[in-house]
Amino acid sequence: MSIIIYAIAELYDLQSNKTLDFEAINSDSNIELETIQFDNLTAIVSRQDKNDISINKEDVLTYSKIIENIAQNLTILPMRYNSLVASDNEVINILTKNYSSFNDAIKTLYNKDEYSIRFLSSYKNSTDITIKEKNELVPDILKGDSSSKIYLINKYMHHKQEELHTQYQKETQEKIKSEVEKITTQVIFKKPLTEAIIIDLVLLIEKERKNELLQFVSDLQSIYPQHNILLTGPWPPYNFAQIKVE
Amino acid sequence: MDENKILFIAGSAEEIIEELEKIKPENQGRINATPENVDSGLAKLVLTLIELIRKLIEKQAMRRIEGDSLTEEQIENLGETLMKLENKMEELKKIFKLTDKDLNLNLGPLGDLI
Numbered sequence: 001m002s003i004i005i006y007a008i009a010e011l012y013d014l015q016s017n018k019t020l021d022f023e024a025i026n027s028d029s030n031i032e033l034e035t036i037q038f039d040n041l042t043a044i045v046s047r048q049d050k051n052d053i054s055i056n057k058e059d060v061l062t063y064s065k066i067i068e069n070i071a072q073n074l075t076i077l078p079m080r081y082n083s084l085v086a087s088d089n090e091v092i093n094i095l096t097k098n099y100s101s102f103n104d105a106i107k108t109l110y111n112k113d114e115y116s117i118r119f120l121s122s123y124k125n126s127t128d129i130t131i132k133e134k135n136e137l138v139p140d141i142l143k144g145d146s147s148s149k150i151y152l153i154n155k156y157m158h159h160k161q162e163e164l165h166t167q168y169q170k171e172t173q174e175k176i177k178s179e180v181e182k183i184t185t186q187v188i189f190k191k192p193l194t195e196a197i198i199i200d201l202v203l204l205i206e207k208e209r210k211n212e213l214l215q216f217v218s219d220l221q222s223i224y225p226q227h228n229i230l231l232t233g234p235w236p237p238y239n240f241a242q243i244k245v246e
Numbered sequence: 247m248d249e250n251k252i253l254f255i256a257g258s259a260e261e262i263i264e265e266l267e268k269i270k271p272e273n274q275g276r277i278n279a280t281p282e283n284v285d286s287g288l289a290k291l292v293l294t295l296i297e298l299i300r301k302l303i304e305k306q307a308m309r310r311i312e313g314d315s316l317t318e319e320q321i322e323n324l325g326e327t328l329m330k331l332e333n334k335m336e337e338l339k340k341i342f343k344l345t346d347k348d349l350n351l352n353l354g355p356l357g358d359l360i
Contacts, residue, residue, distance in 0.1 A: 115253075139311055139312070139314065141311065141314065141316060141318070141321055142311065142321065146322060146325070147325070147326075147329070148321065148322045148323075148324070148325025148326050148329065149321065149322075149325060151325045151328065151329045152307075152311065152321065152324065152325045152328070155304060155307075155308065155328065156308055156311060159304075159305070159308040214253060214254060217253075217254045218254065221254075221256050227256075228255070228256045229254060229255075229256050230252065230254070230255050230256075231252075231253045231254035231255075232251045232252055232253060233251060233253060235251075
């Protein structure tokens with residue numbers, strides 16, 4: 001027998017919440033959710049017969065879907081998949097030991113949602129090196145028609161192209177940063193995972209400011225027509241609730 | 247991604263979908279060594295590290311070219327060496343049936359190794 005922890009929430013917030021429907025979540029996921037309290041903190045958990053947790057796509061998706069459903073209505077600290085403990089006492093122990101940091105984190109996240117903004121760009125259009133530029137860029141030492149030099153020229157151009165891309169990415173990030181900070185200071189720039197993603201950021205904003213965010217992104221798109229902007233959310237505050245659980 | 251999570255999208259949806267597909271966990275490089283494929287799993291890991299070192303050597307060479315610190319003879323030698331190194335890597339990739347895409351490792355939040 002073991003207990004899976006999905007999220008930590010504030011008890012009063014949970015009790016006063018009229019929109020959170022545990023029964024609907026339970027019937028959607030076939031998982032019986034319940035809560036374990038300590039003082040003003042509550043852990044949203046489920047019980048299972050096994051003592052370990054299976055690592056498969058389906059279970060991971062169910063876990064994240066449950067967290068997402070709860071986060072739509074409640075300020076929560078989402079727990080990592082695989083947050084498994086043996087007993088109610090262990091849950092209470094976690095809530096006790098992390099009492100201050102959980103409360104502080106919940107305060108910071110209170111009534112806020114996480115959104116993701118990605119800027120996609122056919123950056124090659126912006127940083128492609130023209131033939132004329134190529135001739136100017138080639139260092140004198142590489143000019144020649146030996147196979148070694150032709151090989152090195154190609155490598156050198158590729159290297160310059162990468163440099164231009166990185167520079168373009170940095171400059172765009174700086175500009176976007178100052179724009180985004182006009183609506184929230186809780187922004188995290190992530191390392192873009194593909195070349196075409198110029199900006200990959202997540203931000204935290206009050207739930208009631210969703211329309212403001214939409215307008216902001218629409219305005220950004222007018223300022224940067226060369227990029228395709230993608231706004232997604234609201235997401236559970238995964239990137240802003242990174243606390244070390246003792 | 248759940249469609250109702252997309253709040254704003256501009257330009258080509260295909261381009262965006264294509265990019266998001268690339269960052270799906272199942273499309274990111276991982277060493278999936280099992281008792282059955284331990285040889286190819288190990289080959290993939292070793293070749294990935296060799297490729298990383300080869301690319302670092304290449305970067306260093308480009309810096310030296312930019313620094314204008316190489317003689318004509320050194321340039322010829324450098325070009326030939328890098329070319330042979332790349333050809334050798336191509337041979338090894340063919341032997342172990344690996345592609346460029348395979349020779350990378352996803353380091354989670356740190357991004358890709360190469």
